[in-house]
Amino acid sequence: MTLEKARELISTQASMGGGYNRNGARLILAEVQREHGQDAADQLIREFDLENLFGFKPGTAFKAP
Numbered sequence: 001m002t003l004e005k006a007r008e009l010i011s012t013q014a015s016m017g018g019g020y021n022r023n024g025a026r027l028i029l030a031e032v033q034r035e036h037g038q039d040a041a042d043q044l045i046r047e048f049d050l051e052n053l054f055g056f057k058p059g060t061a062f063k064a065p
Contacts (some may be wrong), residue, residue, distance in 0.1 A: 001028075001031050003032065003040060003044075006028055006031070006032045006044060007047070009024075009028050010025055010028055010029075010044055010050075011048065013025040013028070014049075014050065014053055017053065021054075022054040025050060025054055026056070026062055027062075027064055029041045029044065029045070029050075029056065029062045030062035030063055030064040031064065032044060033061070034064075038059070038061075041060075041062065042058035042059065045057070045058050045060075046058060
């Protein structure tokens with residue numbers, strides 16, 4: 001997944017909020033982390049303020065189920 005596509009998908013999840021969207025955002029971050037590294041995932045967390053929205057902190061290791 002490209003970082004641009006990840007931004008698009010996370011933007012959708014963030015705009016809706018809620019538990020299902022939190023899980024969707026977590027899966028997107030897991031894929032970003034796997035393909036692009038922790039710094040890219042942390043950048044998205046900061047960019048979309050996912051710490052306040054979903055409780056995701058920079059430096060968190062995300063894993064897909």
